[in-house]
Amino acid sequence: MRVAINGKFGELKEGINVENVLLNYKIKPEGIVVELNQKIIKRDEWQKIVIKENDIIELISFVGGG
């Protein structure tokens, strides 16, 4: 199914949850924030929340900044 991840369209398997999206992209969970359709998904919901077609996912982390 088609979703938007970090501003680009991507393909994900049907029924995939948030935690598996991170695993899919080999992203370690420390310091990561997940937003789904502009709503922050808390860490303890990563397993529970399932991605749907056309969802907008933002995977955010810390970078250097002033």
Added chain:
Amino acid sequence: MDDPLIIAGEKLSSRFLLGTGKFKNKGDLKNAIVYSGTKVVTVALRRIDLLRNEDNILSYIPKDVILLTNTSGARNAKEAVRIARMAREAGYGNWIKIEVINDSKYLLPDNAETIKAAEILAGEGFIVLPYINPDLYAARALVCAGAAAVMPLGSLIGSSQGLKMKKMIEILIEEISEVPVIVDAGIGRPSQAAEAMEMGADAVLVNTAIANARDSVLMAEAFALSVKAGRMAYLAKMAEANNAASASSPLLGLFND
């Protein structure tokens, strides 16, 4: 000398805050943190690059250093609040540098939107340190909103022009006694950081001048020392300047007649 900087009840052993942007490599960043002795570093939040597995910056920041996440990229209060909430969810504390910028040439902060964001975020329990144009009314409004410090710009971000806003910052230092006044942005040399501290600023935040120095680690240490020297000079109360000369050696007991 025990002279901690206190922000929101937190006692910090250094009055030097370090920005972590633009460093040539993360090893330099880590050493700059260690050798400067800073206890607060700013960081930003950005999208993960899904094509490249990048090094996590957090692994280069010692655990006893507070992360002050900026809201860079926010063009209004709403966007700043969104970034702040994300930062808290990331699980590394609730210290936020509110930075609302809607001008791409001068990167000047929007004080009105910054105040709006501060009211919301302080109400949600964040420790907010707003980056502002040095305006007394804005600073007072931020104190009322519950800001933990005010951070006036010395000059334009990344410009290394020093304390172009000196007179206005002096007014903030004189009038804002409830929270620390931290000079942020534009400080290009250790002497300028010392000058800010001699004026009575509570702390200084530097990034570009250190990250862009040929030896960032040495420069970080130089800045930390200058901040300390400036602070000590401020506490020691400096002698007044005079137009006339005043001999330093005794004028009595000369033996040249």
